[in-house]
Amino acid sequence: xxxxxxxxxxLQVLVADDEPVSRTVVGAMLKKAGYIVHFANDGDQAxxxxxxxxxxxxxxxxxxxxxxxxxxxxxxxxxxxxxxPTYVILLTSRDSSADIVAGLKAGADDYVTKPxxxxxxxxxxxxxARVVQLQSALAERVRSLEEALANVKAxxxxxxxxxxxxxxxxxxxxxxxxxxxxxxxxGVSFSHSxxxxxxxxxxxxxxxxxxxxxxxxxxQKRK
Amino acid sequence: xxxxxxxxxxxxxxxQLTPPGEPDVLAEVLELFLQDVPRRIEKLRAAWAAGxxxxxxxxxxxxxxxxxxxxxxxxxxxxxxxxxKGRAGDLTDAKPLVDALVTEYARVEVAIGLxxxx
Numbered sequence: 026x027x028x029x030x031x032x033x034x035x036l037q038v039l040v041a042d043d044e045p046v047s048r049t050v051v052g053a054m055l056k057k058a059g060y061i062v063h064f065a066n067d068g069d070q071a072x073x074x075x076x077x078x079x080x081x082x083x084x085x086x087x088x089x090x091x092x093x094x095x096x097x098x099x100x101x102x103x104x105x106x107x108x109x110p111t112y113v114i115l116l117t118s119r120d121s122s123a124d125i126v127a128g129l130k131a132g133a134d135d136y137v138t139k140p141x142x143x144x145x146x147x148x149x150x151x152x153x154a155r156v157v158q159l160q161s162a163l164a165e166r167v168r169s170l171e172e173a174l175a176n177v178k179a180x181x182x183x184x185x186x187x188x189x190x191x192x193x194x195x196x197x198x199x200x201x202x203x204x205x206x207x208x209x210x211x212g213v214s215f216s217h218s219x220x221x222x223x224x225x226x227x228x229x230x231x232x233x234x235x236x237x238x239x240x241x242x243x244x245q246k247r248k
Numbered sequence: 249x250x251x252x253x254x255x256x257x258x259x260x261x262x263x264q265l266t267p268p269g270e271p272d273v274l275a276e277v278l279e280l281f282l283q284d285v286p287r288r289i290e291k292l293r294a295a296w297a298a299g300x301x302x303x304x305x306x307x308x309x310x311x312x313x314x315x316x317x318x319x320x321x322x323x324x325x326x327x328x329x330x331x332x333k334g335r336a337g338d339l340t341d342a343k344p345l346v347d348a349l350v351t352e353y354a355r356v357e358v359a360i361g362l363x364x365x366x
Contacts (some may be wrong), residue, residue, distance in 0.1 A: 043310065044310045045314075049277050053266075056267065140312050
């Protein structure tokens, strides 16, 4: 299961703030901690990155931005139905506890006051990274369980089997050997052997025939 | 007697953010400050002259953020007072604060110049 663990080093973080000095400082702090940093100058840019392909796992959003403000971006993020939701940290002023409450109610996971203290910022982003990793491991687990469940369902349904050669018709309308079909849908492997009835019917006559043939050959030699 | 224009510990923290072999983060941030802040001080003065409390709140708020990030504590304090006044919609005693903002920015500019030439 270790392949599911995303290293903190490769996590992408979005820093969205219209104020360039703060944006640059926060970005430099995150880079130093090993994160891959993306920037947005306003709420619209932030949303287009978060709604795009391969979006950052963690977003630091300024509360007061031109275009879409922080709370609006948060509610759009929460409106998306994805297995691994973005971890959202709001950047707010130290003196606006009403904003903090409103931000958390809107769906933010945490907040950091500006100007950001480096140690506190990184500690909070690391918490976010941990949550993101747990969620993605969980999503992977759910996905593999759903796959297993689908296979179980396939085995429970009526299987069309050839009355003569015992091949099974799969979902793609293709006739598979019974061993192959069960191996594909359940991971069961077959070892080939014979039952006592078949021993009498098929194996013994072959052995007897072989025996007769070798005796005949020896008689021939002695002549 | 007066507090330093720029907080030495904050400046030192910024200096240490530079990864090995990359451009100096401190210089980048300070240059950005010099490029960006005068423009926003002009906007704030215009907002004050027009009696636009909402715009004054917005510009003072973002200036406060810039000042805080480079440890310009006095400038930060002036911006915070203007931010509060703008938010409250009361600009009656804002004039001395707008003047103080301009004066303090001049001091910050000098201090930054010293570091950048350092």
